[in-house]
Amino acid sequence: MKRFLLGVAILAGLFLASSQAWSADKLLNASYDVGRELFAQVNKAFVAEHPGVTIDQSHAGTSAQARAIAEGLGADVVTFNQVIDIDFLVSKGLISADWQKDFPDNASPFYSLPSFLVRAGNPKNIKDWNDLVRDDVEVIFPNPKTSGNARYTYLAATAYAKEAFKGDDTKVKEFVTKLFNNVPIFDSGGRAATTTFVQREIGDVLITFESETRGVRREYGDDKFEQVTPSVSLLAEFPVAIVDTVADEHGTRDLAKTYLDFLYTPQGQDIAARNGLRARDASVAAKYKAEFPDIRLLTVEDVFGGWAKVQAEHFAAGGLLDQTYGSR
DSSP: OTTTTTOOOOHHHHHHHHTSOOOTTEEEEEEOTTOHHHHHHHHHHHHHHSTTOEEEEEESOHHHHHHHHHTTOOOSEEEOSOHHHHHHHHHTTSSOTTGGGSSHHHHOSEEEOEEEEEETTOTTOOOSGGGGGSTTOOEEOOOTTTOHHHHHHHHHHHHHHHHHTTTOHHHHHHHHHHHHHTOSOOOSSHHHHHHHHHTSOOOSEEEEEHHHHHHHHHHHOTTTEEEEOOSEEEOEEOOEEEOHHHHHHHTOHHHHHHHHHHTTSHHHHHHHHHTTOEESSHHHHHHTGGGSOOOEEEOHHHHHSOHHHHIIIIISTTSHHHHHHTTO
């Protein structure tokens, strides 16, 4: 239970905290929902090297986080799980348009992919995406309207269907619609979906980031849950950025950059790998290679033409996601 006892950050309280006096040795990191354990460890290691520094955390679906920042949540940095949520803050004038040039690897220090978690023994024999649309399978993943985690699931399923049906848009839409119809409950974020599957024992398979499936399996044991890696999935990047207007107002720009730079250090990369994320650093990746199954990863750029096109065609009001989500 320890991974769930970290609690859920309450945005109202964080709004209050963000209105309090800030100094150059204090940061608020607004992050994605299932990154609690990762950043608890990152922050402990960072503070150990920078005595006197305080790192506060906010965790929620990154789309919700981006809206909260636009409405006044005083986050100095963001560590998100999808590019479009940072681009939303760019459109609001809070982050510079060239933010991906501020850090290596397009400002994504590590990456993951949508993966499956099933119950011990895999009683429904779930192996790949096509198994998720069977009538006898209940699928758990969060609401893609609020969760970047779930948006990757939606895109990965769509990418799989595009290959399986050779680009037949009608069949692709039918496949994804059937997948959505197999979801009995849409939670707001990835950690809530994990709770639904693990603690409430709803559903036959959980789709979430590989880091989360590894964390649940590690905590509860292989006698409770098994991780299933599908034949193909979608590269899930975890972009980071300084919230320029906030950092400049708080006087925290230098500390914000040092903090995000730490994620790229061997120590930061090792913490990420131990938390089930795939490291960019070659030596760290090699150290943990045996723990990460080989998988063919597609990209948003190759399958969908980039995040701007995804936003316009899939995630904008009335787009393909609305059409699919509204059909359930």
